[in-house]
Amino acid sequence: MSWSRRLWRTLPIALVIVLAAATAAFAGEAPTSVNVEQVTGFTAGVFPAYCGSGATVQVKFGYISNPDNPGTTxxxxxxxxxxxxxxxxxxxxTxxxxxxxxxxxxxxxxxxTPTGAPDATQYKIVLQVANSNSSPNWAEDIQAxxxxxxxxxxxxxxxxxxxxGVPTSDNTPQFxxxxxxxxxxxxxxxWVEVDHSPTAPASAAMTDTMSDGHIWTSGALADGSDWYFHIRAQDKAFNYGDAVTFGPFTVDTVAPT
Structure with a gap:
């Protein structure tokens, strides 16, 4: 029995997909690998994992190497x-x-992934694990x-x-x-921003909350009546949604006399 068949029958290789992109990808440049979301196992609803066109995808996998040929997996x-x-x-x-x-x-x-692929394009992921002494024989797992x-x-x-509510006497308001x-x-x-403009900044110029939660607290704001809060969502394939602007609103920390 070949090593690759022994590996396959002993323990099926497991796959996990981790979508990946870098800050550079937000500016339309080629992405690099930074983990952002882990999807585990072959359970219902896990696959497909979603990505952009021309995106870097990190595939994680488990295996058992051949103990008879160390250093060759x-x-x-x-x-x-x-x-x-x-x-x-x-x-x-290796x-x-x-x-x-x-x-x-x-x-x-x-x-x-290929650049220029249209929305909803699907790909099979093929993982191959081999012993270099016996290639081209390998254990293979396919997710489709x-x-x-x-x-x-x-x-x-x-x-x-x-x-x-607004106006607010809190100079670090919670949105x-x-x-x-x-x-x-x-x-x-x-992605959020608080400024004096009624127009939201460009997507990547805003602040990433690094959370899908619904609460964010601003840094300290000066008293004023022309503050605006901007917010937009980003999905796990790194697509931005349209911005929503709240304001103008007033920050007034001076107690009445």
């Missing part, structure tokens, strides 16, 4: 389109020896569909208000809002 990831044509791949990479099936021991490889391109941003938030809706990927985070 390799892995790679392929992306296949609907006709099973290869449209993305990694090189073969991976550590041992039992790497515990979640904390999973390894990862980054693969880039594994990825789906999502180019549609979330909707606007609603119901924005300031705790305690609360209701969920933005997203059709597929789900909300990753809300």
């Amino acid at each position: 390799e892995a790679r990831v392929l992306l296949l389109d609907g006709s099973d044509t290869e449209v993305g791949s990694t090189l073969w990479h 991976v550590p020896d041992g039992d790497k099936t515990a979640l904390g021991d999973w390894q990862s490889l980054n693969v880039v 569909p594994g990825l789906e391109v999502d180019l549609i941003g979330p909707g606007p938030v609603s119901g924005v208000y300031v705790t305690g 609360i809002w209701s969920d933005a809706a997203d059709d597929r990927a789900g909300i990753r985070s809300y």
Whole structure:
């Protein structure tokens, strides 16, 4: 029995998808790998994972290496389109020896999706683990569909208000809002800004709350009657929604005489 078949029958390889992008991706540049969202296992509803066009996707996986050939275990990831044509791949990479099936021991490889893919394009993810002494034999696991391109941003938030109402005597006001809706990927985070302009800044110029929660507290604001709060949602495929602006509102910390 070949090593690859022994690996396959002993323990099916597990896959986990981690969508990845970098701040540079928000400016339209090529993304690099930064973990943002982990989707675990093959449970119903987990796949497909959502990504942008030309996005870097990190594939995490577990395996058991061949103890008879230490230092020779390799892995790679392929992306296949609907006709099973290869449209993305990694090189073969040497991976550590041992039992790497515990979640904390999973390894990862980054693969880039094709640029220019239309919304709702789906890809199969193919993971191959091999012993370099016996290639081209490998253990293989396929997730189909594994990825789906999502180019549609979330909707606007609603119901924005300031705790305690406005005008406010609190110079670090707390803003609360209701969920933005997203059709597929789900909300990753809300981006906010407080300034003196009735027009929201560009998406990446706002502050990432790094949370899908509905409450945010401002830094200290000077007294004034021309403050504006801007907010927009971002989904897990890094699409921005339209901004919503609340204001003008007044901050007045001076007690009446």
